[in-house]
Amino acid sequence: MSVAEFFNMGGYALYVWSSFGVTAVLMLAEPILLRQRRRSVLQRVRRLHRIRSEEQQ
């Protein structure tokens, strides 16, 4: 089986690659978004923590 044959998927290329492609994009995007969310949450919590400890002094 050649590379071109593989990507042609017996004529079903559009359907097979649209299915697997969109799945791959979403399953890669979700962890990246979650990483950003964790970062921004930590930033916010750290800032609140700093404000609180300054108030106590």
Next chain:
Amino acid sequence: MSPRQINWFKYSSPSTFYPLAGRLIPWFWMITVVLIAIGLYLSFFVAPTDYKQGEGYRIIFIHVPAAWMSMFIYLVMAFWAAMGLVFNTRLSAMMVQALAPTGAMFTFLALWTGAFWGKPMWGTWWVWDARLTSELILFFLYIGFIALQGAIDDARRADRAGAILLLVGVVNIPIIYFSVKWWNTLHQGASVSLKSGSSMASIMLVTMLIMALGCWAYSIAVALTRVRSIILEREHDSQWVNQLPEVRL
């Protein structure tokens, strides 16, 4: 309580669950990557060409796991929602919230890959048949839950309202599952059933199961990551959060 009894409620406290989840996440990512890599290899290079559908049938290896996950995640959410209503544990509602976007994503993928499979095999992207329509309703239930949670400011009230929506919506799951039996649909019957076993070649079945387990590990990894952010958001003024090394930086 006898001392030998395991205290399950210990891990229902966010302060003990947060570090536990942090330790588990890398393991679940590892399982995910290994299983999906093996699954994709089998999907494209080992599983034989279908005698009727040619190479087009390979969509099954992502379509069926996505559809399974869409229903399974919903059931897990409903379970935690019920736990939250009965025991009033804070963590259960956070778990429900953490699972919702992933469940919605798999539901979307089941519909999307289904459309791209239906087009070449049935000649249409979409039909209003029982299986497809009930899966679409499942997608709306996820979106409705997320919107409802976002619309109510008070977190505890949002949790309760969301839990009730989820528990009412549970009725849709058996409808999806049995729709291909109860109604005459365009969608084919179950590929795998407990009674009659599998209707597929065993390598195809194994591939599908490996992909499903990979998606299962992925869902756990992602949900645990998200629940840690939710815990930090909701508990940011508690003592234990302020003592975390990542906060004290």
